Amino acid sequence: MTNQNAVEARNVIKAFGQGTSAVRALDDVSVNIQRGEFFTLLGPSGCGKTTLLRLIAGFEMPSGGTILLEGTDITYLPPNQRPVNTVFQSYALFPHLSVAQNISFGLEMQGKPAAEVKARTDKMLALVQMEAMAGRKTSQLSGGQQQRVALARALAPQPKVLLLDEPLSALDYKLRKEMQIELKRLQHETGITFVFVTHDQEEALTMSDRVGVMSAGKLQQVGTPREIYTRPVNRFVASFIGETNFLPASVVPGGVKLGCGAVIAVEGLSGQGATTLTIRPEQVRLVDAAEAEAIPATVTNLVYFGTDTHCYLALPDGAEVVARLQSPSNGEVGLQQGQKVALRFVPGAAQVLAD
Amino acid sequence: MAERSFSASHLPGFTVVALAVFTMLYVPIFILVANSFAVTYSASLWDGLTLDWYAKAWENEAVQSATLRSLVIALSASIIATFCATMAALGTTRRRAFKGQTLIYVMINQPLMVPEIVTAVALLIFFASIKVATGYQGLGYLIAAHSAFCIPFAYLPIRARLEGMDLSLETAAADLYASPWMTFRRVTLPILAPGIIAGAMLAFVISLDDVVITEFVKSGGQDTLPTYMMGQLRRAMTPEVNAISSVLLVLTVLLLTAFFFLTRKND
Amino acid sequence: MTMSPAEIERDKASTRNAWALSTPALILLTFAACGPLFIMLVYSFLTKGQYGNVIGTFSLDGWRSILTSEDIFDPGVTVWADAHLSIFWRSVKLSVLTTILTLAIGFPTAWFIATRPPKSRPLWLFLITIPFWTNLLIRTVAIFEVIRNEGVINTLLIWASVISAPLQITYTDTAVFIGMVYVYLPLMVLPLFASIDRFDMRLIEAAHDLYASRMAVLRRVILPIVRPGVIAGSILVFVPSLGAVVTPRILGGGKNMMIGNFIELQFGQGRNWPLGAALSMTLLVIVTVALLFYVRVSSRENAHG
Numbered sequence: 001m002t003n004q005n006a007v008e009a010r011n012v013i014k015a016f017g018q019g020t021s022a023v024r025a026l027d028d029v030s031v032n033i034q035r036g037e038f039f040t041l042l043g044p045s046g047c048g049k050t051t052l053l054r055l056i057a058g059f060e061m062p063s064g065g066t067i068l069l070e071g072t073d074i075t076y077l078p079p080n081q082r083p084v085n086t087v088f089q090s091y092a093l094f095p096h097l098s099v100a101q102n103i104s105f106g107l108e109m110q111g112k113p114a115a116e117v118k119a120r121t122d123k124m125l126a127l128v129q130m131e132a133m134a135g136r137k138t139s140q141l142s143g144g145q146q147q148r149v150a151l152a153r154a155l156a157p158q159p160k161v162l163l164l165d166e167p168l169s170a171l172d173y174k175l176r177k178e179m180q181i182e183l184k185r186l187q188h189e190t191g192i193t194f195v196f197v198t199h200d201q202e203e204a205l206t207m208s209d210r211v212g213v214m215s216a217g218k219l220q221q222v223g224t225p226r227e228i229y230t231r232p233v234n235r236f237v238a239s240f241i242g243e244t245n246f247l248p249a250s251v252v253p254g255g256v257k258l259g260c261g262a263v264i265a266v267e268g269l270s271g272q273g274a275t276t277l278t279i280r281p282e283q284v285r286l287v288d289a290a291e292a293e294a295i296p297a298t299v300t301n302l303v304y305f306g307t308d309t310h311c312y313l314a315l316p317d318g319a320e321v322v323a324r325l326q327s328p329s330n331g332e333v334g335l336q337q338g339q340k341v342a343l344r345f346v347p348g349a350a351q352v353l354a355d
Numbered sequence: 356m357a358e359r360s361f362s363a364s365h366l367p368g369f370t371v372v373a374l375a376v377f378t379m380l381y382v383p384i385f386i387l388v389a390n391s392f393a394v395t396y397s398a399s400l401w402d403g404l405t406l407d408w409y410a411k412a413w414e415n416e417a418v419q420s421a422t423l424r425s426l427v428i429a430l431s432a433s434i435i436a437t438f439c440a441t442m443a444a445l446g447t448t449r450r451r452a453f454k455g456q457t458l459i460y461v462m463i464n465q466p467l468m469v470p471e472i473v474t475a476v477a478l479l480i481f482f483a484s485i486k487v488a489t490g491y492q493g494l495g496y497l498i499a500a501h502s503a504f505c506i507p508f509a510y511l512p513i514r515a516r517l518e519g520m521d522l523s524l525e526t527a528a529a530d531l532y533a534s535p536w537m538t539f540r541r542v543t544l545p546i547l548a549p550g551i552i553a554g555a556m557l558a559f560v561i562s563l564d565d566v567v568i569t570e571f572v573k574s575g576g577q578d579t580l581p582t583y584m585m586g587q588l589r590r591a592m593t594p595e596v597n598a599i600s601s602v603l604l605v606l607t608v609l610l611l612t613a614f615f616f617l618t619r620k621n622d
Numbered sequence: 623m624t625m626s627p628a629e630i631e632r633d634k635a636s637t638r639n640a641w642a643l644s645t646p647a648l649i650l651l652t653f654a655a656c657g658p659l660f661i662m663l664v665y666s667f668l669t670k671g672q673y674g675n676v677i678g679t680f681s682l683d684g685w686r687s688i689l690t691s692e693d694i695f696d697p698g699v700t701v702w703a704d705a706h707l708s709i710f711w712r713s714v715k716l717s718v719l720t721t722i723l724t725l726a727i728g729f730p731t732a733w734f735i736a737t738r739p740p741k742s743r744p745l746w747l748f749l750i751t752i753p754f755w756t757n758l759l760i761r762t763v764a765i766f767e768v769i770r771n772e773g774v775i776n777t778l779l780i781w782a783s784v785i786s787a788p789l790q791i792t793y794t795d796t797a798v799f800i801g802m803v804y805v806y807l808p809l810m811v812l813p814l815f816a817s818i819d820r821f822d823m824r825l826i827e828a829a830h831d832l833y834a835s836r837m838a839v840l841r842r843v844i845l846p847i848v849r850p851g852v853i854a855g856s857i858l859v860f861v862p863s864l865g866a867v868v869t870p871r872i873l874g875g876g877k878n879m880m881i882g883n884f885i886e887l888q889f890g891q892g893r894n895w896p897l898g899a900a901l902s903m904t905l906l907v908i909v910t911v912a913l914l915f916y917v918r919v920s921s922r923e924n925a926h927g
Binding site (some may be wrong): 057058059078079080081084085086088089091092094095096105106109154157331 | 528538545
């Protein structure tokens with residue numbers, strides 16, 4: 001029987017502590033991670049993403065629920081019997097072993113013949129371009145090099161799933177960008193399923209095939225980066241990924257009505273009463289006041305960001321909207337504080353959120 | 356001293372006191388070593404240098420047997436204590452608090468807290484009845500007593516090393532298919548080794564130094580080097596004692612220097 | 623939510639493991655350190671044997687004779703045992719004085735080490751550690767060499783014509799005092815250093831910036847913050863001082879006994895094991911109280927800080 005799911009978590013619960021003081025790090029989480037995909041668990045610190053990773057690796061036991069690896073129940077299997085390897089946040093390279101010895105450790109523990117261990121280690125060294133450093137102690141390596149060794153070590157035994165626990169968080173910005181590309185390349189070359197944990201939404205959006213957004217022990221939304229960004233299912237996802245405006249509104253036939261009286265067309269609305277409208281700053285346009293559906297506004301502040309300029313606008317009822325304007329070549333957007341302008345939302349971009 | 360700038364941490368007079376303290380700590384030790392080379396003991400301004408006292412101590416059969424006994428006890432005690440301490444450190448560190456943990460800590464550190472004379476007297480009472488009951492008079496009592504009071508000294512550096520060790524290293528080993536035993540042998544033990552060696556060395560030094568407990572536990576004719584010296588001091592101060600002291604002193608300094616570099620290099 | 627059975631089992635196994643690994647140490651310590659203390663407690667309530675050891679009948683004499691003795695001229699009348707009281711008084715007095723003096727000179731020393739540049743600091747610390755680990759007997763012999771009648775001090779003073787006959791320092795309380803300060807000083811400096819080392823020196827600049835004088839900085843900023851180290855050092859010096867045996871024996875001779883020597887005596891020529899056991903228990907109780915006081919104070923400070 002073939003199973004398209006590399007990892008499947010069913011109703012997983014993880015509680016720390018006991019009785020009334022117990023905290024649910026994972027609260028009924030179910031997710032399917034498909035074979036060969038780059039899956040990212042994204043969320044703020046303490047949201048439970050690392051706990052889920054540790055449960056898949058076998059470092060922790062769930063308080064409830066089941067974890068399957070390619071259809072086999074591995075919920076209570078000890079970590080050394082799971083064909084799953086981890087790249088640790090701190091890398092956890094063995095300080096008493098050389099680079100090559102670190103990489104061959106897992107193969108040796110699996111009891112592979114010496115010749116195979118040697119061949120595979122050399123191949124991994126080549127894969128991460130560390131051949132020249134094979135004999136070095138890991139403490140003599142730079143952060144980026146340690147990162148490569150950690151990757152090679154975890155990939156050497158050809159795991160069914162590679163788990164990566166915020167592996168890039170210790171690197172500086174430039175190196176992080178390089179390693180993001182490197183990781184994508186490795187995943188592509190090896191075809192191994194990657195489960196990547198990060199709190200960096202940009203990292204999640206650029207690298208992943210699919211993203212699972214977590215908050216407070218719950219999986220909030222699973223989808224492609226595009227789906228997550230353009231169609232967030234709730235206020236948390238909308239605000240955690242990218243920047244956005246929230247405007248109080250009430251449902252009226254054919255759309256929602258803002259506090260200032262303007263009606264915004266939103267499709268497929270059901271229900272009634274008060275709700276929240278969200279619109280990304282880049283979907284807010286400054287237009288001529290005479291244009292249809294234009295909403296009058298006053299410029300309250302301008303913040304220069306280089307490529308963009310953020311324009312803070314006050315609607316007639318006092319609600320604040322931020323518009324992201326592309327900075328012209330001379331850097332001057334031609335606006336002043338207090339200036340009366342008009343804005344409109346790009347059609348179809350605004351949506352109503354469940355809280 | 357060249358700097359004239361304001362230094363907040365400088366407190367007037369402290370440096371003078373500190374340097375005086377260091378002088379005070381070391382001058383008697385140097386005098387002790389110097390006196391061990393003095394031809395005559397009563398005159399303290401030296402009328403010549405000699406190695407006679409060392410030769411005399413070396414040829415003294417009582418000193419020889421006491422030295423041998425001290426080494427046997429210190430070696431056995433440090434091995435036993437280090438073994439027990441390593442196991443206990445592995446059991447008690449790096450885990451969630453559990454019932455009875457405080458009891459184990461108190462037990463292990465008990466020799467550091469209870470005055471030596473109290474332990475010595477209690478052991479005298481206890482071992483005296485065992486000696487009567489079993490008839491066994493051997494070195495076993497001294498080795499057991501020394502092993503027990505050496506445990507906390509061996510335990511502390513091992514525990515410190517364990518606590519400084521990245522927990523994820525063992526997790527990583529398990530992740531890479533190592534069984535718990537292989538994880539211990541291939542990862543934990545090699546990383547722990549400097550701590551174990553340091554602990555064993557401290558235990559050795561502590562055992563070698565003991566006077567009070569040894570005096571109360573030993574059977575007749577079981578003098579160690581310190582109790583032999585103590586016996587000599589009862590009669591009169593002799594340069595022979597100075598010579599033995601100097602040798603012990605040098606041994607201690609050598610071991611400590613090794614310990615110093617052992618614990619520093621691995622930071 | 624409670625833990626799943628598997629989690630509970632793992633937790634239990636981990637605790638079992640902790641106990642199993644600690645067992646060898648615990649057995650050895652029970653056999654050769656803690657356990658005998660209980661036997662000694664029992665002995666303190668037995669009758670003394672004529673040639674040492676005890677007879678198995680219950681008696682409070684051991685405890686009673688800590689403070690009282692029978693009047694030699696009037697058997698049956700109990701009087702205060704003046705000799706015992708003077709030994710206790712000497713022990714407490716010398717231990718307190720030793721603690722105070724080691725603190726007074728140990729604090730500047732620890733401060734000095736803590737303010738050395740990071741490169742030379744380990745070396746200074748090492749210089750304090752060597753005496754700490756050096757045989758107590760050897761260090762006592764060393765100080766004896768300095769203060770004996772033919773020792774360096776007397777020779778120098780006579781040579782400089784300050785005195786004509788050697789000062790008798792050895793075999794006095796002063797000698798014991800000097801010796802204890804000498805041998806226990808590292809015990810004061812090390813914990814003091816540990817807490818001064820953690821002290822943020824920028825606080826001094828902040829205090830000076832807020833118009834504090836050097837004295838005010840020491841009293842109002844430094845001392846309150848390094849207090850745990852002061853208490854730890856004081857306990858570490860006071861406890862072994864009170865139980866000192868070797869130093870008072872060598873430097874005090876036979877006459878200037880402290881509690882430790884007095885206990886020793888009961889198991890030697892004194893042949894009064896129940897009294898010796900009762901004295902040991904008393905010493906143990908005093909030490910335990912001091913340690914509990916320390917634990918309470920330090921845990922309270924930790925809770926605050």
